[in-house]
Amino acid sequence: MNLKPQTLEKIEKLIPRYPTKRSASLPICHLVQEDQGYISQEAMEWIAAKLGLEPINIYEIVTFYPMLREKPIGRRHIKVCRTLSCALNGSYEVKKLLEKALIGEGHGSSNADYTIEFVECIASCGTAPVVQVDEVLHEGIKPDRVCKFADQIRQETEQMKTSVSKL
Amino acid sequence: MSIPERRILLKNADQPGYSNHIDSYLGVGGYEMLRKAVGMTPEAIREEVKTSGVRGRGGAGFPAGMKWGFLDFKSGKPIYLICNADESEPGTFKDRQLIHKDPHQLVEGMMIAAFAIRAKLAFIYIRGEMFDGAKILERAIEEARAKNLLGENILGSGYSCDLIVHRGAGAYICGEETGLIESIEGKRPYPRIKPPYFPAVLGLYQSPTIVNNVETLCNVPHILRMGGAEYAKIGTPGNTGTRIWSVSGQVQRPGYYEFPCGGLTLGQMIFDVCGGLGPGRKLKAVIPGGSSSKVLRAGERFSGKLKDGSAFDWGLEDIPLDFDGPASAGSMSGSGAIIVIDDTVDIVEALANLNAFYAHESCGQCTPCREGSLWMKKITTRMCHGEAREQDVDLLQSISLQISGRTICAHGEACAWPTESFTKKFRDEFIAKARNQNKHADTNAKVSYSLI
Numbered sequence: 001m002n003l004k005p006q007t008l009e010k011i012e013k014l015i016p017r018y019p020t021k022r023s024a025s026l027p028i029c030h031l032v033q034e035d036q037g038y039i040s041q042e043a044m045e046w047i048a049a050k051l052g053l054e055p056i057n058i059y060e061i062v063t064f065y066p067m068l069r070e071k072p073i074g075r076r077h078i079k080v081c082r083t084l085s086c087a088l089n090g091s092y093e094v095k096k097l098l099e100k101a102l103i104g105e106g107h108g109s110s111n112a113d114y115t116i117e118f119v120e121c122i123a124s125c126g127t128a129p130v131v132q133v134d135e136v137l138h139e140g141i142k143p144d145r146v147c148k149f150a151d152q153i154r155q156e157t158e159q160m161k162t163s164v165s166k167l
Numbered sequence: 168m169s170i171p172e173r174r175i176l177l178k179n180a181d182q183p184g185y186s187n188h189i190d191s192y193l194g195v196g197g198y199e200m201l202r203k204a205v206g207m208t209p210e211a212i213r214e215e216v217k218t219s220g221v222r223g224r225g226g227a228g229f230p231a232g233m234k235w236g237f238l239d240f241k242s243g244k245p246i247y248l249i250c251n252a253d254e255s256e257p258g259t260f261k262d263r264q265l266i267h268k269d270p271h272q273l274v275e276g277m278m279i280a281a282f283a284i285r286a287k288l289a290f291i292y293i294r295g296e297m298f299d300g301a302k303i304l305e306r307a308i309e310e311a312r313a314k315n316l317l318g319e320n321i322l323g324s325g326y327s328c329d330l331i332v333h334r335g336a337g338a339y340i341c342g343e344e345t346g347l348i349e350s351i352e353g354k355r356p357y358p359r360i361k362p363p364y365f366p367a368v369l370g371l372y373q374s375p376t377i378v379n380n381v382e383t384l385c386n387v388p389h390i391l392r393m394g395g396a397e398y399a400k401i402g403t404p405g406n407t408g409t410r411i412w413s414v415s416g417q418v419q420r421p422g423y424y425e426f427p428c429g430g431l432t433l434g435q436m437i438f439d440v441c442g443g444l445g446p447g448r449k450l451k452a453v454i455p456g457g458s459s460s461k462v463l464r465a466g467e468r469f470s471g472k473l474k475d476g477s478a479f480d481w482g483l484e485d486i487p488l489d490f491d492g493p494a495s496a497g498s499m500s501g502s503g504a505i506i507v508i509d510d511t512v513d514i515v516e517a518l519a520n521l522n523a524f525y526a527h528e529s530c531g532q533c534t535p536c537r538e539g540s541l542w543m544k545k546i547t548t549r550m551c552h553g554e555a556r557e558q559d560v561d562l563l564q565s566i567s568l569q570i571s572g573r574t575i576c577a578h579g580e581a582c583a584w585p586t587e588s589f590t591k592k593f594r595d596e597f598i599a600k601a602r603n604q605n606k607h608a609d610t611n612a613k614v615s616y617s618l619i
Contacts, residue, residue, distance in 0.1 A: 065336030
């Protein structure tokens with residue numbers, strides 16, 4: 001396991017806060033996923049050993065929670081709310097338009113730069129439709145705003161790529 | 168003319184210049200009630216909350232004071248307090264406002280509640296997707312800790328309690344309190360069977376535990392400030408305090424609105440406060456208390472007797488917005504989430520959308536819910552993709568009636584009630600969907616769908 005020193009430090013601080021070590025398993029999964037982009041089998045074994053658990057104890061939660069993943073995804077994670085209030089305001093159309101703008105028609109919903117998914121209700125129904133890009137919630141993304149919105153995401157992504165290549 | 172709100176919980180939230188930092192909260196008298204609380208006995212605080220009659224704002228509407236009263240104080244085990252901030256009932260977005268805009272109100276409410284139930288440790292279980300919310304709460308906790316408002320020896324009282332923000336990871340079932348407890352324990356969030364696992368007796372780590380919703384806990388400082396008896400004067404008997412209603416769907420002004428319980432009707436909320444429907448649109452249906460609550464059809468009449476014995480005869484617009492009003496109309500006020508559907512919507516598609524949600528969120532523990540929710544999703548999705556059959560409506564009805572009451576937790580009811588009520592009240596539209604498709608079967612007419 002090649003976790004960043006900051007991640008390791010956070011993990012060490014986290015464990016003693018809980019009455020039992022096992023309670024730290026979900027928060028550690030979050031930290032490892034933020035660090036690595038996903039939770040590999042090696043990572044699950046590492047977390048289990050860290051907490052004195054069997055690997056299955058970590059595997060069973062990684063496979064249960066929708067936010068945890070076993071495979072890497074695109075650089076940007078775009079989640080379009082699918083549930084009723086957003087759907088009534090056009091979220092199915094929004095997802096289609098985002099895929100078309102960022103990935104290209106007929107090329108699915110994921111590539112190296114973008115992973116576009118539906119997500120169930122993210123509790124912002126009053127400003128529907130909503131789209132969460134990585135950690136940031138964007139409100140009121142109606143179909144007629146998607147074009148501009150996609151441009152903005154594309155610009156951000158290009159900037160991210162340039163700043164990474166400079167390092 | 169718009170009916171004025173009465174903001175108690177959201178009083179400061181949207182004020183110009185008010186931020187979610189501790190200085191803003193202290194500037195409006197924040198944490199004074201915690202100061203008062205640590206000078207009181209825990210019993211006296213619990214009594215005030217009981218007198219206030221405040222009912223749980225998460226969905227079930229159970230009196231919070233009574234819930235606290237079930238705590239086993241004699242077990243010798245530590246007591247835990249958990250704030251349920253796993254806001255995920257479709258249509259609900261009130262806790263998000265309380266967390267983002269006034270997090271210290273929640274922290275104060277929690278520390279008073281923790282002191283009142285002698286909690287050893289407290290948790291806020293927040294939705295995984297609310298990255299900002301979790302960061303705001305973490306910061307609020309550190310600000311409060313620096314001022315000795317939580318942590319060791321709070322305000323010199325000798326009472327200590329820490330507060331941990333625990334993030335979920337996208338599972339609706341974690342909103343069920345025993346599923347949430349399993350999740351904090353680091354397991355799959357499978358709800359526990361009750362009895363024996365009533366949290367107040369056998370909760371987190373098999374210890375006495377109280378799980379309250381964000382909005383419920385935010386009420387606690389106000390109850391202490393006004394006194395339980397004075398608080399109970401807001402709203403109507405048995406429906407005390409204000410509620411934050413989340414209104415979404417097809418209204419002109421969706422949003423969150425705080426009113427005294429019973430202070431207005433569903434019709435006033437939709438047509439007055441929220442500005443009615445879009446131009447030329449007519450009301451078709453309302454889901455009054457989060458997507459699990461039974462749908463109400465425009466034009467329906469509701470009659471019967473209220474709790475106090477008086478007779479009522481309401482149209483949809485006349486239903487009072489409190490806990491008991493929607494319940495008397497055969498539905499529930501649930502989490503206070505009102506979803507408005509207009510006449511442009513295909514009702515089968517609306518149900519298919521909700522069924523996809525429940526099929527995705529069933530934890531899989533109980534067969535009727537796991538299989539039933541998926542089966543109902545498959546049928547309604549098929550109906551929207553040009554393969555509707557006239558007998559589907561009866562099949563859906565029959566499946567839905569075989570789930571509720573046969574599962575460990577209320578997700579069984581939650582997934583069954585939409586199908587049960589949609590197929591009962593919109594039977595004609597389900598049948599029409601099949602007939603219209605059959606009519607066009609030979610022309611291979613293009614099927615339009617936008618909600619599934």
